[in-house]
Amino acid sequence: MTTTNGSNEAIPTLQLLDPQGNRVTTRGSKGYRDRAAALTTEDLRGMYRDMVLTRRFDDEATSLQRQGELALFAPARGQEAAQVGSAYALRPQDYVFPSYREHGVLHVRGLDPVDRLRFFRGSDHGGWNPTEHNTSVYTIVIGAHTLHATGYAMGVQRDNTPLDKHDGTAVITYFGDGATSQGDVNEAMVYAAVNDAPVVFFLQNNQWAISEPTTRQTKTPLYKRGEAFGLPSLRVDGNDVLAVYAATQEALERARTGQGPSFIEAFTYRMGAHTTSDDPTRYRTSEQEELWRGRDPIDRLGALLRAEGALDDDFEAEIKAEGDELGAELRDGVRALDGGPAVSSMFDDVYATPHGTVAAERAWYEAYDAGDPPAPQYATADSAQGGAR
Amino acid sequence: MTTMAERTHTTSGAPEPASGIQTLSFGKAINEGLRAAMRRDDKVMLMGEDIGPLGGVFRVTDGLQAEFGEQRVVDTPLAESGIVGTAIGLAMRGYRPVCEIQFDGFVFPAFNQITTQLSKIHNRTRGAVQMPVVIRIPYGGGIGGVEHHGESPESLFAHTAGLRVVSPSTPQDAYTMIQEAIASPDPVLYFEPKSRYWGKGAVDLGAPVGTDTLNAAHVVRQGTDVTFVAYGPSVATALKAADALAEEGRSAEVLDLRAISPLDTAAIVASVRKTGRCVVIHEAPVFFGAGAEIAARVTEECFYALEAPVLRVGGFHTPYPVAKHEHEYLPSVDRVLDAVDRAFAH
16 A cells, blocks of 8 residues: 655555455565464454544543533544554553553553543643553653653663563554654654664654644655664554554564664544644645545444454444443543542652652641641741751 | 673672772762762663763763673763653663763753653652652853853752752762762752862762752851852852951851752751851852842841841853853852952941
8 A cells, every 4th residue: 555645755554454444465564464364353353342442532531521521632533543553562561651642552551541531630740650551651742752762661671681581571652743853752763773772663643733734744754764763664554453553563573572673653644633622624624534534443443343244233232332331430530530639739749758848838838728827938847847858 | 782791790800899088089079979879779870972981071980881881881872852861761660870961051952851751750650650860960160161061050950840959069079969869769960060070079988878968058167257158169169258258357157058959948047047147159140040049038037137138149141151251250259258248238
């Protein structure tokens, strides 16, 4: 398959499943077809289920935002194959560094759905413990986390030396087409390349950085950015869950076997708005949206499963019921978060060890909040803490 | 690239650990502190530009790659955001990276990683992930450097919650403080006064490593008439000014802050309540500098003990000047004495 990138240039793109849900065979794709063929029917049904539930999560969260229960939400609609397909290739010990739209990845990693919305409710800057699911919290500063992923991979590399002691840990970081313009993403590829760090750079090119099309970020197909840094790089049809899975598995395998970093561009489309505050009608056409509705990643896998006799109305009903359950859990769970933790928790975990200024300001705030005459804000309170210690 | 065959290094062929009390230059004291920390904990690693075979442009890491190998003393690409960003990832994996930023003026490419990421990850994860990262920054002027080689950006970091900001003034503190910074579970900005790198002093290599120097100011000279509050390179200036003042029959107390975040307000207040006058001295611009915060706190806490307003001596609100002019920009003994005269004129 080839696609174009806003120009007439044909770009080689791995595809194993066409938009109608037919398995396709192209030259050079044998290795990937073999990887996809190793997925059992149950695996494929699981992927389908997880993609549908990811979209349901999106819809529920968007509704919660409209009802005033969330401050903001960034939907992942249209990117379910890129996210679920890549996450299926991961092992539990692998470490994930997401950006902020990877709801499908988080779903597959098993993160609590309500925890995934704490950030968007405005009751937490993170929402989960990264060490419990080997999944870092969302990073809002675009591309900053790709360096963290690279550093983590450099740590894995040092822990697993020599290589035969390797526990098979790999690292993956997700970012978007806008992020490829950030210095940090480029520095991350430099560091990963010269260190042979076991990290996969997974770009979801959803063609829009809020209102800016990919043509505002690049003159060249984005997978070539990876190539330029010396990383094995591949462009895949990001709405083809089989191609995404196979490509990610191959890249992770390279990381696990000491062959260093890789770069994957999953070419997809952000079907929804950037966030609930965005208005795509101001910068893109409904024709384009319509075109990509015809390439819906969920419909595509559904068509394959139906054709292969692995998806019937009963299974659809089962997933629907599970979605309803998820929706209820989200609505109840998010509302139960109420205002979040006590206001004075803003003073918690600013430092891991006591810091005189934070201690003094906490003491002052708590006295003020209790209606006591405000204590002197600084030195007296510091002294009460035994100096600034 | 050498193999990573030995994570735990062997000491065969390595120099014997230094011990006892030795006379060391400031730079060598940091070097010995790094060595001691690396011998104590094999998760401690160094990252920076030219820190390997060259030993850093100031030779602070001299000999450390030879002893600990390329996997623990890493010559990084020339990209400061990358140094700090990858250090964050290494810390998440359980390492204790010590980053060298080659010169003060080069920290700004890493400013985003330091202020939006390093400082906040512990808070963002509600304490689940600690950030034991040290960032060493040679800073300050007086060595005739070109542009971007004489600046004092410490206030920019003290203004960011989640970071600790320290600066030693003596070889002994340099040795102890670098080890305490590395042992800290919080990120520490460790500012090295480059004009002091070559100054020598006695260093007790067996001095205990706790947490004191990251938190507590200390009085380096007792006095009764005025308090000089200083840190890093300005401590020596304050001591010289105190000597000059003694010849005029006035007694200055000199307080070495060691840290500006946290700020040991109690120590400052205790001294100023005794002397009634306070002059803050730093190389950084006075405008919105650490002295402004100190003056505000002293005014709030010592209002009735003050004989004069708190005065500040430091850099001007100009770009750091060319080397030919820097000695007029930096706080000098003369300018400190001028401030004392103004304080006594009240």
